Amino acid sequence: MADRRLQVFHAVAKHGSFTRAAEHLFMTQPAVTFQIKQLEEHFDTRLLDRGHGKVTLTPAGEIVFAYAERILGLSDELEARVSELTDELSGHLNIGTSTTIAAYWLPRLLEGFKRRYPRVLPRVVVGNSQLTEDRVAARDLDVGLVEIVSDQPGVERRSAARDELLVICHPAHPLARAGKLAARDLVGHAFITRDPGNAIHVLAEEFFRVGGVADDEITVCAELGSLATVKHLAAEGLGFAIASSAAIQRDIREGRLVAVPLDPPLYTPLEVILPRDKFRSRLITAFADYATEQLARMATAPMKNL
Structure with a gap:
């Protein structure tokens, strides 16, 4: 108007x-x-x-x-x-999301929400979790779906669920035979990591630090913004990577990758974030509630369709 x-x-x-x-x-x-x-x-x-x-x-x-x-x-x-005087929600909804959530969680979220509210027009911006958090804090986005726990004062967060992070590699890779892998077990092997600002990049750095592995002991062979490229290089035997369980189910079923749990286990949070102190329409509230509920449900459901 x-x-x-x-x-x-x-x-x-x-x-x-x-x-x-x-x-x-x-x-x-x-x-x-x-x-x-x-x-x-x-x-x-x-x-x-x-x-x-x-x-x-x-x-x-x-x-x-x-x-x-x-x-x-x-x-x-x-x-x-x-x-809000009408029964049916409508209007534009500006959603920011991390690359992993966009690829493996968001399609089912949007499908269900659009079936419930067909007059809503979602507009999705994909970036890493840090970029999405910054844009929500700046009020450029109505809602964000990220894999980091936000501590920005301008952001209100809702913890929806968590997804386990696993080491992935080619089935013939030396790490593929392990039952679980500590930080020290990964030293000496080529590491395919994510781009700075990506949630998994941050969590992997913390995993190595807590495990007593210094930065110069990690053999980084590639730093990539694309999860698909990370999985491709790992499947081709160029090194190991750390990835979300939701992102690798099909690759494991088809035999391209092997997944090994970390020791201690490592999880990425699935968070719904909103600008703090901004006027919030019923549409934004409805989507945030729906996303929080559905992410929690999907995280505990079988991953066969991912």
């Missing part, structure tokens, strides 16, 4: 970039530029300074931005309050 020009201007000012604003709004960059031009023509003054790869607010832009925050907030609240 709010003026689209104000929405676009607010996004550009908040992200400091036409490109990032376009990505956030699911628009093209020329369309964003056009909306800003229209708003500046309306006020007959420049609102943004463009230079050195960053967008900054002019004095007039600072005033417009302050009012835009208030107007857009009231608009969201108005839409939510009126929609």
